[in-house]
Structure formats: structure tokens, C-alpha cells
Amino acid sequence: MLDVLEELSKDKQWATTLFLKVEAEAVPEMSAKYGITAVPTCVLVKKQVKVDEVNGANVPELMKKLKTHCPVAGSETTGPQVDLNTRLKKLINSAPVILFMKGCPDEPRCGFSRQTVQLLTEQGVKFNTFDILTDNDVRQGLKTYSNWPTYPQLYIKGELIGGLDILKELVESGEFKSMLPKQESMEVRLRALINQQPIMLFMKGTPEEARCGFSRTMIQILSEVGAKYGYFDILGDNDVRQELKKFSNWPTYPQLYVKGELVGGLDIIKELKESGELSDMLKDAQ
Known part of the structure; x- marks a missing residue:
């Protein structure tokens, strides 16, 4: 969640929102004030009043709460945005399994992308990739479209699976194989x-x-x-x-x-x- 918050803090669409990191045990009076019982917990505050919270490492829920309570810079709906969403949908559905990553499988441009490619390869998965570093519209737009603020992002049959951590959990639990589409010739x-x-x-x-x-x-x-x-x-x-x-x-x-x-x-x-x-x-x- 710290990685997610750091990424969000750099995103221009959340320019009017301040992201802060607090060590719960180091500031017990603040933890008591906001009713923190477990970590991680994300608290949304407006005018010093708690308006909502997200318990645990739940990225989609966090994004949902942010959109509900926090103003998005330049959020007016425009024709180009609609066109971008259409393009994103086509990209997501362009292959049964597609990974939006930094770089390409032969030359990943970040550690998370490298680990994800390695894990998919070890599982014998046939997958396509899209290098989000080559297209800033896709890079920024997909975060909003999929409600997932970090990369890499893995999609199966047009549905978001998640990032590296979720992929690891699915592989370890044995669920991942059952999610894969049947291989066509x-x-x-x-x-x-x-x-x-x-x-x-x-x-x-x-x-x-x-x-x-x-x-x-x-x-x-x-x-x-x-x-x-x-x-x-x-x-x-x-x-x-x-x-x-x-x-x-x-x-x-x-x-x-x-x-x-x-x-x-x-x-x-x-x-x-x-x-x-x-x-x-x-x-x-x-």
C-alpha cells in the first residue's frame, strides 16, 4: 500500500490531495483519534474530520473511496477521454492474457515487471505485453480505467487480475492455473x-x-x-x-x-x- 500511495502522490489527477504516511505505533494519540485497530489502514480526512477509511491492502476499495471524496484535477468528461477508454478496452481484450508493464519481456524496465514476466514464464503462460513507457496516455488512463494505480497490471480474458503481489498469491494457492483460458492453436x-x-x-x-x-x-x-x-x-x-x-x-x-x-x-x-x-x-x- 505504501508503493500505491507513493504512486498516487505523483499522479497529477490527485494534485489537490495530500498523501501522508504515519507510523501507527509511533503516534498512538493519532491512532486513537482515528480509531486505528490494524495496519495498514488508510484514513480519508476533510477539514480535520475523518470521512472514510479503508482497512487492509485493498487497492480497488481505496481508489473507489478516493473518487468519492477527493476532487480529481481536470476530471471533466471529454471526447478524447471517451476515445481513450475505447482504446484501452481494445488493448485489454487484444489477447487472452496481456501484461501492461514497463519495458518488454526481453528488457523489463523495473523490478516488479521483471519478476512478473519471470513468474508467468515459469508457469508456462503464453501472454502478450504492452510497454506503458511508450504511451503516456495509456499509462495514465489505464490507472483510472482499471481502478489500479500501479504497474505491472495483468489481465485475463479482459478482466484485471492485479499486480505482482496478487499474482504471487494466486500461484501459491494454486488458483492461477484455473483462471487461464484454454490455449487456442x-x-x-x-x-x-x-x-x-x-x-x-x-x-x-x-x-x-x-x-x-x-x-x-x-x-x-x-x-x-x-x-x-x-x-x-x-x-x-x-x-x-x-x-x-x-x-x-x-x-x-x-x-x-x-x-x-x-x-x-x-x-x-x-x-x-x-x-x-x-x-x-x-x-x-x-
Whole structure:
């Protein structure tokens, strides 16, 4: 809970709320005043009057109470926020098991993400990842959307499971295996990904932060012709990364698909752009 409170204290949406940490035994008179009988306990105070409390390490309940009692900076509902929520829902449901983390499985950018990846790998789980460091809108928006203020966040079948501590408890209790979806064949999964949108790009990284020069150039070309497309970061899923090469009989990335059919990699896309065929092809698909 201390980690959660520290994260919340840095979040701009709670800029009008003051977060304080108190050692219950060190200040017995304060513990008595607010009726503290166990730790951790989070007390919400307005004008020196206790208005609510959360007992135990209950993050969702804490977030619910905060939203009830504490003003959120810039909380007006806007069109972009609605669009972001739609995007978050799609991301959460983009794979049966998806981990929102800092970095990627090959290069986690924090200890909690590293431990979570290791634990999922040890359990033999096939999972996708999303690097929240590459997209600040997702990073901030998902905290509010899921009512969970820290990362990593693990979702199964579109439902939030929680962070590292909850995952550890579920694994230790034996519950985790029963929560996992039945594994579909890789061919079925690849076909579903390829047909997720009329134009799909399988690349290294994201359009906002491409992780290789070829992917970066491909993004630039698609932007120049005004293409609307979906993408899949193959660095976040090694199974897809390796198996798609065999499935499509194309050994490199990026790979561009239109209406479920492979068009090719960067060299072919360059040729199609120069000949004028690319714009017509993508326009027909959108």
C-alpha cells in the first residue's frame, strides 16, 4: 500500500490531495483519534474530520473511496477521454492474457515487471505485453480505467487480475492455473491477429516508438499515404514473433497485411508507394 500511495502522490489527477504516511505505533494519540485497530489502514480526512477509511491492502476499495471524496484535477468528461477508454478496452481484450508493464519481456524496465514476466514464464503462460513507457496516455488512463494505480497490471480474458503481489498469491494457492483460458492453436491465433483490422502492421515497437529503423520507415510511409491501420508489437510476444515467420513464409519484420493477406515488408511497400499502387490498395481496404 505504501508503493500505491507513493504512486498516487505523483499522479497529477490527485494534485489537490495530500498523501501522508504515519507510523501507527509511533503516534498512538493519532491512532486513537482515528480509531486505528490494524495496519495498514488508510484514513480519508476533510477539514480535520475523518470521512472514510479503508482497512487492509485493498487497492480497488481505496481508489473507489478516493473518487468519492477527493476532487480529481481536470476530471471533466471529454471526447478524447471517451476515445481513450475505447482504446484501452481494445488493448485489454487484444489477447487472452496481456501484461501492461514497463519495458518488454526481453528488457523489463523495473523490478516488479521483471519478476512478473519471470513468474508467468515459469508457469508456462503464453501472454502478450504492452510497454506503458511508450504511451503516456495509456499509462495514465489505464490507472483510472482499471481502478489500479500501479504497474505491472495483468489481465485475463479482459478482466484485471492485479499486480505482482496478487499474482504471487494466486500461484501459491494454486488458483492461477484455473483462471487461464484454454490455449487456442497458434494458427487460429495468428489468423485472428492478421484479421484484427483491415490493415495490420506487425512491427518492432509501436508507431509512437518504433524499435528498429525498418519499422520506423514503414510507419513514416503509412503516415504519408494517410493509412489507418492496426499494429502488433512482435517484441511483446515471442511466440507470434517466431511463428508468424513460418505462417507467412516471410522471415523478417515489419510485415504489412491488407484484408488478411500479406503484402510484404519494407522493400515491397517502398516499391508500391513509388508506383502509386500503395495508396489505392490501402484506400480500398479502409
